[in-house]
């Protein structure tokens with residue numbers, strides 16, 4: 001079964017501070033999106049990458065992909081994105097040619113995911129799981145709170161889930177294509193990842209080991225960490 005990757009890259013990246021859309025910001029001189037595309041195309045399983053660009057930035061993203069060396073064995077498509085991550089992923093799925101039976105969805109904001117993680121996700125879908133997430137155990141204890149009305153106000157703690165049963169999930173998340181398409185047709189409320197939509201269909205999502213370097217570049221400190229990881233890889 002051929003495998004395609006959809007990379008939503010239409011977010012503004014407000015939490016990163018002022019500047020270009022997040023996916024177009026540079027890490028060691030190369031746009032984050034290009035790192036992310038290369039990370040997915042590095043997998044021998046992935047033969048198509050669909051990049052979902054900012055709605056007014058598809059031409060710019062297309063010329064970025066043309067300007068950077070990318071593996072010849074992988075095809076690329078660029079489509080304009082939407083208002084929410086969910087809508088951007090759906091627009092990417094709409095552009096998916098019929099032969100692709102397995103779909104990965106990968107945040108442009110996780111530019112450094114190692115190929116071993118990508119391959120582990122693909123292999124778990126090939127082994128029959130309808131949905132697969134890379135996941136890591138947590139260092140911090142997590143509390144559920146009653147969110148405060150005003151930022152900075154004290155928030156009552158409601159519960160403390162047992163840490164050993166919690167996981168932080170990353171991308172790429174992998175799916176049987178028909179399952180992901182049905183999830184996007186069925187689930188309308190806002191979600192923060194694609195796998196939770198499949199959970200809402202009543203199907204089992206499985207977790208495989210994630211990787212520290214697949215962290216999400218969200219806040220300014222994450223840019224410092226990402227550049228340090230790249231520098232260490234070059235040694």
Ligand code: C5P
Pocket residue numbers: 007008009010011012022023052081082083084085086088089106107108109110218
């Ligand atoms: O906002 P968040 O960090 O959850 O975004 C995750 C990914 O979704 C990023 O790669 C971002 O570019 C993408 N996104 C998108 N379209 C939106 C919002 C976010 O493609 N409207």
